Amino acid sequence: MFGWMNENKSASIAKDRLTIAIMSDRQHLTEFPFMDELKAEIMEVVKKYVGVNNVEIKKEIEGEIEALSIEIELSRD
Amino acid sequence: MGIVIAVISGKGGVGKTTATANLGLGIAMYGKKCIVVDFDIGQRNLDMILGLENRVVYDLxxxxxxxxxxxxxxxxxxxxxxxxxxxxxxTKDKGVLNSEKVKVLVESLKETYEYVILDSPAGIESGFEHTIEFADTAIVIVNPEVSSIRDADRAIGILDAKSQRVKEGEEVRKLLIVNRISAEMVQNGEMLKSEDILDILNITLLGKVPEDKGVIDASNQGKPVILNEKSIAGEAYIRISKRLCGEDIPMKDIESPQTGVFRKFTGMFR
Incomplete structure (x- = not known):
């Protein structure tokens, strides 16, 4: 009944903004589909030298430069 | 063999622990043997909501x-x-969890309990990943608010990537609870409708929980709100618990003007 009044209300603004933001978030996740394999391989290599718990790879953007930062969590034992 | 349910959210403070406590109790009240496990290492809270903080001797x-x-x-x-x-x-931090230990624990709980409910830490770091790894079902809790919904989508993405079931080519069931709905705000176009949230996140609706002051009152006392027969949030948790136990309970429309003050208001125009 009040549908026509709601067009420019904040809920519909929220829906539009969210739809776009989430689409771009998901794209980011699928940009590097090889990420899990890459992690596993890095882990194997590092394991030859030292114990590893986990490897995290993040994409970072600084100005013009895009970088992958690799964080290797060592195991204590 | 019991089923393992992880209760997750992207953002903290959306009512994840409250939901875990109430669903656990709801399932138990339905007559099923259920255990709720607090996986939020370093930020223990489920004990307070359940009113059991003085009884904790050993931890997870x-x-x-x-x-x-x-x-x-x-x-x-x-x-x-x-x-x-x-x-x-x-006293410990989230880093102490590892896949093998979590698996052993979850498997042993499944033998004793029909429902094993894991209260996940907020966020998407390793503690979260370990909570969802061996779950059959994930219940995603959101508030009808942009940051909570966006973060939930990221958490669902990680669930899809890290779940053991998905890795084995099976599906992990994903269910949504929209928590803290204000019917009045939805009617005024000031709050997202559950249907809109479902469209955006593309998962199945498990239930809608209205905003209810009784929830804070319940946590003050350590008596989950589902025990309060007068509470509308408590009623919602009863319906959701029954659905989790396999009963076909129709979705109650708590977003329409039939509830509370709004009903009186619209009544004037009839």
Whole structure:
């Protein structure tokens, strides 16, 4: 009944903004589909030298430069 | 063999622990044997919501490290004998969890309980990943608010990537609870409708929980709101618990003007 009044209300603004933001978030996740394999391989290599718990790879953007930062969590034992 | 349910959210503070406590109790009240496990290592809270903070002797990490048995560590709920509880460790941090230990614990709980509910830490770091890894079902909690919904989508993405079931080519069931709905705001176009949230996140609706002051009152006392027969949030948790136990309970429309003050308001125009 009040549908026509709601067009420019904040809920519909929220829906539009969210739809776009989430689409771009998901794209980011699928940009590097090889990420899990890459992690596993890095882990194997590092394991030859030292114990590893986990490897995290993040994409970072600084100005013009895009970088992958690799964080290797060592195991204590 | 019991089923393992992880209760997750992207953002903190959306009512994840409250939902875990109430669903656990709801399932127990339905007559099923259920355990709720606090996986939020370092930020123990489920004990407070359940009113069991004074009974914690051993915690989850001690059980995983073999310092205590499940039987020693588990605490029985005051409200219902079917509900048991395993506390998070307060002194350690989330880094102590690892896949193998979590798997062993979850497998052993599945043998004793029909429902194993894991209260996940907020965020998407390793503690979260370990909570969802061996779950059959994930219940995603959101508030009808942009940051909570966006973060939930990221959490669902990680669930899809890290779940053991998905890795084995099966599906992990994903269900949504929209928490803290204000019917009045939805009607005024100031709050997202559950249907809109479902469209955006593309998962199945498990239930809608209205905003209810009784929830804080319940946590003050350590008596989950589902025990309060007058509470509308409590009623919602009863419906959701029944759905989780396999009953076909129709979705109640708590977003329309039939509820509370709004009903009186619209009544004037009839």
């Amino acid at each position: 990490v001690q059980v995983m490290d073999g310092e205590a048995s499940v039987r020693q560590a588990v605490i029985k709920s005051k409200a219902n004998d079917n509900l048991h509880f395993l506390a998070a460790s307060q």
